[in-house]
Amino acid sequence: MNNGGWRVSVPVPRDMVKIVGKTRLKRSLETHSQAEAERRKHAVVAEFLAMIEAARAGRLPKAVVTGIAAVPSMSSKELTSLALDLRASLQSQEGGTEAVELETDGIYQVADKIRGQEVGVDEETDSPIFDRQSEEKAGQFLRVALGKETPVREPLDLFHAQVKWSPRTKSDSSRAITSLEDWCKENRVPFVIEAITRRRAGQFIGDLAASTERPLTNRTINKYLSCLSQFWFWLEKRGYVELDSSPWSRQSLPKVQPTEDEKERPFTDEEMIKLFAGEPNQSYLKDVMLIGALTGARIDAIVSLKRKDITDSGSFRFKPQKREKASRQVPIHSGLKSIIERLVEGKRPEDVDSH
Structure with a gap:
């Protein structure tokens, strides 16, 4: 028994380990009751022994071995990872062969395990009823494993x-x-x-x-x-979708043009507090914001700073901007000294400081 409840563990014969790919076959019984575990274990042990014999006869799909631990309680992320592994195995087989049929059948067997035991029977159709959430998981697993769906993050x-x-x-x-x-x-x-x-x-x-x-x-x-x-x-x-099928083409929003009387203005105190109280997605932006606030420099001049632009006299040397003919030096504010020390540590003269 482990924290997830009782489980079955059956050793694989030494001469079959290489074929099966595991030294032991294990599966959770999804119960913390010893009596219920005793009742459930016999079917699982019988299934594992049948799998070992199928492997001995050369008829054990990799899908079945990979999906041994599959249970309805697995998270969607775990099931997606398992489905992608099995899809890769299925797609590696030569089309139209018995191996493809075996792997496909194995994927359906894994889906049946994810669906779990029936929880009732529909009286009108006399068909089994399964836990709705587990049945949804099994369906999603099948669609991904058989290549009918691809999670957006996968590629x-x-x-x-x-x-x-x-x-x-x-x-x-x-x-x-x-x-x-x-x-x-x-x-x-x-x-x-x-x-x-x-x-x-x-x-x-x-x-x-x-x-x-x-x-x-x-x-x-x-x-x-x-x-x-x-x-x-x-x-x-890469063949994930049909050519010229992008849903994003010609979907852009119009550019917002500034009004004639719109003028640049300084940030209000409330806006400054809100800006510096937040945490930007890129950590280096906070440094850029602080340097800009305490020097008045433009963003291009700040992100272009190199280690050599931090002078020995304690100033920034900003490159010329717009109509400026020469670089200009700005004393480093006391509130920036710890930031600059961190940014220049271990940097060479040509290294950029603000990233």
């Missing part, structure tokens, strides 16, 4: 590794994906590539633009849409 790391984007743009892309995921949860839309239709993409954009909880400018939303559009274009090239 995202590979996309970010291959695309030539700056860290800042990749961060924008991650925020766009998170916003889409949050929207899908709120609207009970499966967070899979196939579920993001053009209509849903439009609803997502409209809800982002109308949100008062965390208002975003049209410029920020368009930046998110650009990231999502390029991600879907990559998905097209």
